[in-house]
Amino acid sequence: MSPEWLYTVVFFAWLAGAAMFVIGLHQMNSPATARGGNRVSALGMTIAVGTTLLYLVGRPEGLPTAAWIIILVGFLIGGGFGLYAARNVAMTAMPQLVSVFNAVGGGAAALVAIDDYLRISNQGQATVDETIFVVLGAVIGSVTFTGSVIAAGKLQGLISGKPIMIPAGRLVTVALAAVAVASTGALVWDAWQAGGASTWTLVIFGGIVAAGLLFGITMVLPIGGADMPVVISLLNSFTGTAAAMAGFVIGNPVLIIAGALVGAAGGILTKLMADAMNRSIMNIIAGGFGGGEGTVGALTETGGSVRAVTPDDVAIQLAYASSVIIVPGYGLAVAQAQHAVRELAELLEARGVDVKYAIHPVAGRMPGHMNVLLAEANVPYPQLKEMEEINPEFERADVALVIGANDVTNPAARRPGSPVSGMPILDVDHARSIVVIKRSMGRGYAGIDNELYTNPKTGMLFADAKAGLAELISAVKAV
Amino acid sequence: MNPELLSALAIFTLAILVGFEVISKVPATLHTPLMSGANSIHGIVLVGAMLIAAEADHPLSYALAFVAVVFGAANVVGGYVVTDRMLQMFRKKPVAPKAATSSEGE
Numbered sequence: 001m002s003p004e005w006l007y008t009v010v011f012f013a014w015l016a017g018a019a020m021f022v023i024g025l026h027q028m029n030s031p032a033t034a035r036g037g038n039r040v041s042a043l044g045m046t047i048a049v050g051t052t053l054l055y056l057v058g059r060p061e062g063l064p065t066a067a068w069i070i071i072l073v074g075f076l077i078g079g080g081f082g083l084y085a086a087r088n089v090a091m092t093a094m095p096q097l098v099s100v101f102n103a104v105g106g107g108a109a110a111l112v113a114i115d116d117y118l119r120i121s122n123q124g125q126a127t128v129d130e131t132i133f134v135v136l137g138a139v140i141g142s143v144t145f146t147g148s149v150i151a152a153g154k155l156q157g158l159i160s161g162k163p164i165m166i167p168a169g170r171l172v173t174v175a176l177a178a179v180a181v182a183s184t185g186a187l188v189w190d191a192w193q194a195g196g197a198s199t200w201t202l203v204i205f206g207g208i209v210a211a212g213l214l215f216g217i218t219m220v221l222p223i224g225g226a227d228m229p230v231v232i233s234l235l236n237s238f239t240g241t242a243a244a245m246a247g248f249v250i251g252n253p254v255l256i257i258a259g260a261l262v263g264a265a266g267g268i269l270t271k272l273m274a275d276a277m278n279r280s281i282m283n284i285i286a287g288g289f290g291g292g293e294g295t296v297g298a299l300t301e302t303g304g305s306v307r308a309v310t311p312d313d314v315a316i317q318l319a320y321a322s323s324v325i326i327v328p329g330y331g332l333a334v335a336q337a338q339h340a341v342r343e344l345a346e347l348l349e350a351r352g353v354d355v356k357y358a359i360h361p362v363a364g365r366m367p368g369h370m371n372v373l374l375a376e377a378n379v380p381y382p383q384l385k386e387m388e389e390i391n392p393e394f395e396r397a398d399v400a401l402v403i404g405a406n407d408v409t410n411p412a413a414r415r416p417g418s419p420v421s422g423m424p425i426l427d428v429d430h431a432r433s434i435v436v437i438k439r440s441m442g443r444g445y446a447g448i449d450n451e452l453y454t455n456p457k458t459g460m461l462f463a464d465a466k467a468g469l470a471e472l473i474s475a476v477k478a479v
Numbered sequence: 480m481n482p483e484l485l486s487a488l489a490i491f492t493l494a495i496l497v498g499f500e501v502i503s504k505v506p507a508t509l510h511t512p513l514m515s516g517a518n519s520i521h522g523i524v525l526v527g528a529m530l531i532a533a534e535a536d537h538p539l540s541y542a543l544a545f546v547a548v549v550f551g552a553a554n555v556v557g558g559y560v561v562t563d564r565m566l567q568m569f570r571k572k573p574v575a576p577k578a579a580t581s582s583e584g585e
Contacts, residue, residue, distance in 0.1 A: 014526075017523075018494075021520050021523075022497055022501060024516070024520075025498075025501045025502065025513075025516065025517070025520075026501050028509055028512065028513050028516055029509070030509075031509065034509055034512060034566045035563065035566040035567060037516070038512070038516050038519075038559065038562045038563055038566055039563070041516060041519070041520060041559070042519070042559040042563075045519070045520070045522065045523065045555055045559070048523060048526055049525055049526060049529070049555070052526045052529050052530065053529065056529065056530070056533045063533055064533070066535065066541060067532045067533045067535060067544075070532045070535065070541060070544050070545045070548060071529050071532050071533075071548055073545075074528075074532070074544075074545050074546075074547075074548030074549045074552060075525075075548060075552045076552075077549050077552070078548060078549035078550060078551065078552030078553040078554075078556070079552040079553065079555070079556040080556075081549075081553050081557070082552065082553040082554065082555070082556035082557025082558070082560065083556050083557065083560055085553075085557055085561075086556070086557040086558075086560035086561035086564065087560060087564070089561070091565075094511075094515075094561065094565070095511075097557070097561060098514065098515050098518055098558075098561070101518055101519070101522075101553065101554050101557050101558050101561070102518050102521075102554075104549075104550035104551070104553045104554050105518070105521045105522055105524055105550065105551070105554035105558075107546075107547075107550045108524045108525070108527070108528055108546075108547045108548075108550035108551040108554065109521075109524045109527070111528070111543050111544075111546055111547035111550070112524060112527040112528055112531055112547055114543060115531045115535075115540050115543040115544060115547070116531065118539065118540065118543075119534070119540070129480060129484055232514070233514055236514060236517060236518050236521075239518075239521045240517070240520075240521045242521075242524075243521045243523060243524040243527070244491060244494075246524055246527045247487075247527065248484075248487055248491075250527055250530055250531070251483065251487070252526065252527060252530065253487070253490060254523060254526060255523055255524065255526060255527050256487055256490050256491050256494065257490060257491075257494040258494075258520050258521065258523040259494075259521060259523070259524075260490075260491050260492075260494035260495045260498060261494050261495075261497060261498040261501075261517075261520065262498070262517045262518075262520050262521040263495060263498065264494075264495045264496070264497070264498025264499045264502065265498045265501070265502040265513070265517040266514070266517060267498075267499075268498075268499055268502040269502065269510060269513065269514055269517075272510070273510075361510075368509060368510040368511035368512070368513075369511055371509075371511070372511050372512070372565050372568065375565075375568035376568045378568075
């Protein structure tokens, strides 16, 4: 095959791969086809990577032995790590893992750009547009790398989930951005004048990468742990963009298409998540909101008394109800109580109780986090109701059982003047009676008291989600 | 700007619009798997890492290419496997109502 033919065939294979990414994402629209969609996407990836290898081997200059070793050994190490981590991570630790995969993706995009700049500047062949794409790829990739590592560290608890305010943090962030922009200007000027061959270009380029790495850290550190889903989604979008920039740098269409696709996907997802929390993306990035997990709230001082209930009371209420709506939240995820809640639901269903789950879009740590956890525990997904669908049903529910959810149930959101005002909430207070399983009267992420807890219809069962559910299960069995 | 760059910019713009269209129709239930699925797609940067590995000609570029391949491969393989693991749990009905037959591996 002549080189042109070879490249043509490979190009078509790349296009086929890119098309399969689009089709795969489209099939992820519905739970029934989602798994197939992911496989179509994986097949597209296999085709793209496989034909790239064939192309490298088949081209006239062939694939040097050293490159063979780099590709094979690198693939085995990286792929092996990915496979091991993906297979063995607990479902509750999954957001961190996605963040880690995002970090390495961004890192790879940055490295491709850095390598390319070393080559073109060495040869004095830097052009203005290539310099721009290289710098964009290197900066965005670097920001994503450190940002995602910090985000994963916060979710894993290695770094405090509380917002960490850096002294003059905003100033540092702005200064870093200014350094990066000014340096980029210098590099572009140099590329225009001297093809990037000046002595200082590599130093300046190194400075830009360092600014990007620091920027990722200073951007994510001040953001509270519970905002991490939005941040991971945003960084995911960044990585896609960095991959597209790397595609411009090496002139590869499949990188451009796939990168742009992910950049757009991450952007939309980020906006949806921020909307569900009634916050703007800028507001989240500005940081400092909320205490993250473990915020110690004082007992409610503001009017109304709290009614504590025992598992036996709750068991009787549940067992003789005709309709129960379960509202899972972050506390359920932390306590890994998804199997326990499913067991309780099955017990109740066996007694003829109608059981549904009300899923707030931002309950847990990632959008859809509750769905994934409950699916893991074999809860059939038709029982999981989204907010708009379930809210009218609370009025007809005998018991709303809130497990580890807080701010997403706070009726204060309906009034102006509270930090959660305007946030769409689950209308839990419309149910005939309410039971809240919660460890303490501690505040939720927004750092305010939940008026639901002082509602006369509400009984508080103070327990860890898993322990509390276990007690409920044995109590229901005994009824 | 050269014609190749212009057509690459056109592809880039259209791909962004396709991304918006495809994504905006996904229900919230699938947002986490979707994020993870999109996350694995940007592992395509592995192709870029392979291409620079093929051109590497001195120790620094060998090192950069090697780390890029490791990172890209981790992103691709791990991303698809973890997404599949999430999606495999979305079934219409529990396979067996016994607690002992919860999904594998935990």
